[in-house]
Amino acid sequence: MHFISCTISKARSLKSGVAYLVFFTLSFLSACTVGPDFVRPTPSDSNRYIQESLVTAVAEGQKQSFTLGAAIPSDWWRLFKSAQLDTIVAQAINNNPSLQASEAALRQSQDNLRAGYGVFYPQVNAGVDAYRTRSSPVQKGLSNPNSIFNVVTASGTISYIFDIFGGERRTVEGLRAQSDYQNYMNKAAYVTLSANVVNTCIARAAYAAQIKSTEQLILLENQQLHASQAQFDAGTVDYASNLSIRSLIASNQASLAPLRQRLSQAEHLLATLEGVEPSKVFLPDIELTGISLPLNLPLSLPSDLVHQRPDILAAESQLHVASADIGVVTAAMFPSFSLSATYGVAGNSFSNLGEVAGRFWSVGPAVTIPLFRGGSLKYARQATIDAYQQSQANYRQIVLSAFAQVADNLNALKNDADALQAQSEARRTAKEALALLQASYQGGLVAYVDVLIADIQFHQTTIAYLQAIAQRHQDTVGLFVALGGGWWDGQYATANGRTP
Secondary structure (H helix, E strand, O other): OOOOOOOOOOOOOHHHHHHHHHHHHHHHHOOOOOOOOOOOOOOOOOOOOOOOOOOOOOEOOEOOEEEEOOOOOOOHHHHHOOHHHHHHHHHHHHHOHHHHHHHHHHHHHHHHHHHHHHHHOOEEEEEEEEEEEEEOHHHHOOOOOOEEEEEEEEEEEEEEEEOOOOHHHHHHHHHHHHHHHHHHHHHHHHHHHHHHHHHHHHHHHHHHHHHHHHHHHHHHHHHHHHHHHHHHHOOOOOHHHHHHHHHHHHHHHHHHHHHHHHHHHHHHHHHHHOOOOOOOOOOOOOOHHHOOOOOEEEEOOHHHHOOOOHHHHHHHHHHHHHHHHHHHHHHOOOOEEEEEEEEEEEEOOHHHOOOHHHEEEEEEEEEEOOOOOOOHHHHHHHHHHHHHHHHHHHHHHHHHHHHHHHHHHHHHHHHHHHHHHHHHHHHHHHHHHHHHHHHHHHOOOOOHHHHHHHHHHHHHHHHHHHHHHHHHHHHHHHHHHHOOOOOOOOOOOOOOOOOO
C-alpha cells in the first residue's frame, strides 16, 4: 500500500483539499489486486510408488534396502565410494559450460526481478534542451514577421503510477516466479550433470572390463592354439582344430574394436561434461570393481517428491507465472491512474536560465480508461486463462512422469539383482565347464570343438555378467536422480565453492 504524507494548512483552497483527498483515496485503493492468488498444487496423498512391496533380491551377497523418508545427500555419488569418481564429478561441476549457462540464466532472471521492483518507486527524470529555431507566426494565424531565436530548457519530471488494481504487482509476482523457475532449472542442471558423469564413468569402467576380459580370453586361446599346433605337428589332431581356434581368436579380436570405440566415446563425453577438449582431458582410471554399490538407499515419500524434484518445482513456477499473467491482463481492463509533476526553467541562453520569467511547472493526475478495444482485452484475458490451464495439465503430467520414473527404478533394481544373480551363476558354471573340458581335451577324452563351444559360452556369460553389474549401478544412479538428487541438502561444495 502506498501512502502520500503531507500537511494541509487552513490557507489552502477547497480545490487543493479535494485534490489531496483524491490522492489519499487512490493510495488506499492501491491495496486492491485483481486476478487469482496463486495456490500451490495439493501433493499426492499416496505413501507408495508401486503396488508391490519394496523387496530387492540378493545378488552376490549384496542386498539393497530402502529407508522410507530418509534424506538424500546432495553428494549422493560419494555413496559409490570411488575417489576417482568424486574427482571427475567435481571437475564437471566446476567447468561444465551448460551449467555455467544455466547459472547465467538464473542471474539474468534475478536481475530482471530487481528491475521490476522499480515500478513501485517514483520515476524521476531530468533533461536539458538547447536548440536554435525559426518561428512561423502564420501557423498561429498571425501576420508578424518570422524570427530566429535560441531556446535553452532545463527541467525535471517526477511521476508515479498508482497500482490500484495490482497489475504491476502481478507483473513483479510473475518475474519472481520466473526467477524461481530458473533457479529450479539450475538445480536440475546440477542433478542431470552429476548423473550423466556418474553413468558415463560406470559405462567407461564396464567397457574397460569387457575389453580386459576379451583380451585375457584371446591370450588363453592363443595358448590353446600353441598346444593344438604341437598336437597337429605330432599327428594327434587334424588341421581343422587349428583352423577353428584361429577363427575363434579372430572373432574375439573383432569384438574388441566396437568395445574400444564405445570406450573412447565415453571418454570424449566425459571430456565434454568436464568442459575440456577431448585431446586435453585427463581421466583417472576407474575399475568397475572399484565402484561400490550403495546398499542403504533413501526413498522419499510421494508427498515430499513434488517439493524436491527440480523439474516438478520448475513446472510449479511456470504455473505461478501463468497465474500472475491472469492478474496482469485483468488489471489492464480497469482504469489506470498516475500522478506527474514537472518543473523547469527556460531562456535564450544558459546564462539567463535562472530568471523568474523563464520558470514553468505543472502538476496533476492522469486517468486512462479503456472504453472500447474491440474485444482484445476480454480475449487476451481468456488466452491467459487457457495458458494457465495448459500449465496445470503440464504440471500434472510432469508429476505423473516423476512418479513413474521412481517406480521404474524401484522395479529395475529388483530385476537387476535377479539378473545379476542369474548371470553370476551362469558365469560360474560356464567357467567350471570350460576347465573340465580343457582337462578332458588334454587327456584326449573329448574333441576340441567341445572346448571351443565352452570358450564361447564362458566369454558370452562374462560379458553379460559385467553388463549386469553396470546396469545395477546405473539404475541405482537413476533412483537418486528420480528422487530429486538431494540438491536441497547443500552440504557438498566443489573446489570453487559451488553447491548443487
